[in-house]
Amino acid sequence: MxxxxxxxxxxxxxxxxxxxxxxxxxxxxxxxxxxxxxxxxxxxxxxxxxxxxxxxxxxxxxxxxxxxxxxxxxxxxxxxxxxxxxxxxxxxxxxxxxxxTDGAGLVADLLAHFGDLNGLKILLLGAGGAARGVIGPLLEQHLDQLVIVNRTVAKAQALAERFADLGPVSASSYEALSGDFDIIINSTSTGLKGQLPPLKPELIQPTTRCYDMTYSAETTAFNRWAGELGAAKTVDGLGMLVGxxxxxxxxxxxxxxxxxxxxxxxxxxxx
Ligand code: ATR
The missing domain is CATH 3.40.50.10860 (Leucine Dehydrogenase, chain A, domain 1)
Structure with a gap:
């Protein structure tokens, strides 16, 4: 066998x-x-x-x-x-x-839950290994904009430069971040430590859909936070794992x- x-x-x-x-x-x-x-x-x-x-x-x-x-x-x-x-x-x-196959797994699950990603503005929280694995496949979806935000801004900038040839990707600090995003993806390791990424609450609009790349039996901390702020939909990363x-x-x-x-x-x- x-x-x-x-x-x-x-x-x-x-x-x-x-x-x-x-x-x-x-x-x-x-x-x-x-x-x-x-x-x-x-x-x-x-x-x-x-x-x-x-x-x-x-x-x-x-x-x-x-x-x-x-x-x-x-x-x-x-x-x-x-x-x-x-x-x-x-x-x-x-x-x-x-x-x-991590990025393909994420994209398949995003498509299943949120539909076509063409022309959307996506915010990616975190710039570690988990983020790096998904940026290329996300940019293949013809996004309007992908913004990478990270506590250590230099790491977000390095990733944005690395992938610049593949699509409209830029970097930001959490403080400087503004605007409406269609989808916010959490790739940070904050959930494992019982923390939240320092995202301004106003980034969560009634139309915002959130995806947490981690998963748990209970709603993840990030998704609970976003849900309480009125996010349109929150999805955890179990589908990405299967994808x-x-x-x-x-x-x-x-x-x-x-x-x-x-x-x-x-x-x-x-x-
Ligand atoms: P992984 O391979 O899971 O991505 P990693 O490479 O250690 O793990 O990256 C962890 C990510 O979570 C990083 O983007 C990290 O931000 P820094 O680069 O500034 O360290 C982010 N992260 C971890 N704890 C955080 C916190 N309390 N607030 C904001 N971001 C955090």
Missing amino acids: DLYAVFGNPISQSKSPFIHTLFARQTQQQLSYRAIEPAEDGFAQALADFWQAGGKGCNITAPFKEQAFQAAQQHTERALLAGAVNTLKLTDDGILLGDN QAAESFAVWRGIRPGSRQVLRELRRNLS
Whole structure:
């Protein structure tokens, strides 16, 4: 049976084995998918062991996405743009291909919840690894404007410059930020620390739709805040997780599973 895995540390909370097992059942593919937790300095060895054991492909999550980028022998365009790899595939030629499906997962979920993104003004909160992975795929959607806002403004500026050739992207500080945005996407790690990004409340208008890239059984802190301020709609990142997994599955197996049923089961099991 073909062998797949997810690498991360910590990994015990990972939903990927659950998701890919359901995808395999849905598409009638014979495969096994497990979670591997290398020590922080043990990723390269664990990966080598995995290929040795017959592994065909894997997902990579924090903190190993940059190391996975280094490990790949070839990269897709979107992985090069992201500077990080969340999907590795051993090709039939024995080449290790690095891909990044995070942005595609986000865009698929945004389209599912909010419809066409063409001509919209989008505000992206945060300029870390999570932000960098999604900017290229967002700009492919022919936005009117993508503004990256970050506490450390220089990081937002660096990202805006890096992606300037791909579309209308600019950077801002939280203080200088004004205007109406159709969609606000939270990519910051504030939720993990029980904090909120320092966004002015007036940025949340009755028409604003908010997307938090994190998820939890309860409404996320950012979505609760935005909802209380009257945002039109708030969505968490569980669909992005399933979307990036579906895209990885398609890269490996050449068949694209449907997300809806898996998402429903995952939501029901969230604790
Ligand atoms: P990830 O890979 O999840 O993006 P990261 O690279 O550490 O993680 O980036 C975390 C992001 O959350 C950064 O944009 C960070 O802002 P800084 O670059 O200024 O550090 C943002 N962030 C974390 N805590 C924050 C807070 N309390 N307020 C605003 N932004 C915060």
